[in-house]
Amino acid sequence: MKQLSEREIRTAFVNCTKGExxxxxxxKDLEDRPWDDLDFLGWRDPQAPDRAYLVAExxxxxxxxxxxxSSAGSWQTRRSMCSVCVTTHTGGVSLMVAPKAGKAGQQxxxxxxxxxxxxxxxxYVRGLKDAGVGSRLHESLTLEEKVQRTLTNLSAFVATVTA
Known part of the structure; x- marks a missing residue:
């Protein structure tokens, strides 16, 4: 992913108002992010832990x-799998909900x-961050195929937001 500016990030949002x-x-650490290893930029809001954002090309x-x-899911002790990158975590996967874009979201x-x-x-896909023992299932896919699967899964979710 190419490095993004704060302005580019703010103008990319499809499911919130310009004011939001x-x-x-x-x-604040945009220049320190590992941009070459990112398929999308994602972060949690430090001022409001129930808010998260992602930006992808x-x-x-x-x-x-x-x-x-919801922080209610943080007590979760069973392993769950991320629908985007197919990494399993104990308590490290959350249900995140996005308002739909446009009139549907306003409703x-x-x-x-x-x-x-x-x-x-x-x-996680690139093995640069460890989610613990058993977090990555053994697969015969290449790294490029895993990255493509991650992007395909993310794209499918974004399509449901913008539909």
């Missing part, structure tokens, strides 16, 4: 999605996905 995008807390355009999660419609709570899917 202007007020969101964008990470899909079909040659930047798309940002605002997410909400309260939303869609959800189970995703790594820290939104570090790209790093």
């Amino acid at each position: 995008a202007k007020r969101m807390h964008v990470p 899909l079909d040659d355009r930047l798309v940002g999605v605002q997410l909400r999660t 309260g419609n939303s869609t959800g996905i189970y995703v790594c709570s820290d939104l570090a899917c790209s790093l």
Whole structure:
């Protein structure tokens, strides 16, 4: 992924108002992110732990999605699998819900996905971050195929947000 500026990030969001995008807390360490190893930029809002955001380049355009999660799931002790990167975690996967874009979202419609709570899917796929013993299933896929699967899964979720 190419390095993004704060302005590019704020203008990419499809399921929130311009005012909400202007007020969101964008990470201060953008220049320190491992951009070459990221398939998308994801972060949790430090001021509001129930809010999360992701920005991805899909079909040659930047798309940002605002997410909400519940801290109620943090007690979870059984292993769960991320729907984006197929990494299993004990307590490290959250149901994140995104309001739909446009009129559907204004009417309260939303869609959800189970995703790594820290939104570090790209790093788990590449083995740069460890989710613990048994977190990555043995697969015969190449790294490129795993990255493509991650992007396909993310793209499918974003498509449900924008549909």
